[in-house]
Amino acid sequence: MPPDHTDTGHSHSHAGHAHSHGHDHAQAVTASNEARIRFVFVLTAGYALVQAVGGWLAGSLALVADAGHMVSDAAALLLALIAYRIARRAADAKRSYGFHRVRVLAALANGATLLLLVAWIAWEALKRLNQPVEVLAGPMLAVAVVGLLVNLAGAYALWSGNRQDGNLRGAFLHVLGDLLGSVGAIAAAVGIMLTGWTILDPLLSVVVAALIVRSAWVLVADSVRVLLQAMPHGVDGRQAAEGIAEIHGIAEARHFHAWTLAEESRVATVHVVPASGTDPMTLPPLVAAWLEQRFAIDHVTVQVDPPGRDSDCVAAAGPSADR
Structure with missing residues (x-):
């Protein structure tokens, strides 16, 4: 685990060790980002209700299923809001890095x-290919157009926020x-209206799933990378x-470690002789200035070891963990 340092903004030395801290571990949780997610949550939850009622009245299984999709997204947005609330809590003696990993x-x-949603879409599409269901294209088109407008407003609100925030x-x-x-x-509603081919609905669902899966995988991989404290992107330890x-003025550098605290903050430790x-x-x-300029690492702890003596740290700088 990373060292627990609660002192910031100064340097000190003891027993042949020196540490430089230029930044507080605490990070600001942007109120704008939280407000954006709250706005989109209200839109998503509200439209999910409208879509469910519209699907039931029109007898459209596709719309009812998509309403379930919207409910799951509303739950994810609610989770994101809760994460922001927790992340706002100040660091304390036991959690000197604060609660920002909750966002990760x-x-x-x-x-x-x-990813689970993609799997569900694929499964439902296969079932509908084998057992087509009747779709009332007119009501489906009307509800889908309303959904498009709602999602455009929500996507714009989130896209214009801080794109480095993984939670956002x-x-x-x-x-x-x-x-x-x-x-x-x-597209499916228009196609069904023109051709009567209800098979268009599950086929287009698979296309949408394929568009989602890559971005979802990158998000999961990046989050796991942060939690495992792997080297930040672009940083080669050796x-x-x-x-x-x-x-x-430095004769030797060893035991270099770097990790990502949260999206906006990189941390590193190194021993120098x-x-x-x-x-x-x-x-x-x-060292802190060089690492900030070269790798955008904003918090650096430097331990100065006397010549001819290795530290108790057993791990050595390894090859890059970057993709």
Whole structure:
């Protein structure tokens, strides 16, 4: 686990160790992002009710099923809102990094539910190919057009927010799936009206599922990457240690570790050995500045080891974990 440092904004040294901290671990939970998700949640939940009633009155199984899709998305958006509430809590003595990883968990849950949704769509499509159901194209088209307008408003609200926020990105992907579903429903309704081919409904559902699955997988993979504290994207551990060793005044750099705290913050630790005649206290800010400029790492802990003595840390800098 990463070291627990609650001191920030200064450097200090003890027993041959020096640490440089330039940023607080706490991160701001953007009120704008939370408001955007709240707005989209109200839209999604409200339209899910309208769609369910419309599907029941029209006798359309497709619309009723899509209403279930919207309900699952509304639940995911509610989870995202809860995650923001928890993430707003201040860091404390036991949780010095705060609660921002809750947002990563919410993003993981959103991606996982999207993958489950894709599997459900595929299963339902296969059943409908074998046993076609009657679809009333007129009511289906009317409800789908309303859904398209609702999802366009929701997608725009989320797209114009902070795109580095994985929680917001997960919510956007859910709404994007709804939007694509509305487009597919409109196309299917028009096709059925013109040809009478009810098979168009399950076929277009499979197309929508294929469009969703890649983005959902990336969201899940990125969330797991953060939770496993893998190297951030673009950071090569061995190259970073070699680059630090080339900084003037440093004889050796070792035990480099880096991970992502949350979407906006990268953290790193490294051990350095000063060159002969170098003041150890001058090295931490140099290393921190180099890592921030080279890899956008905003919080760095530097331990200065005396020459000829290795630290108790047993892990060495390894090859990049980046894709």
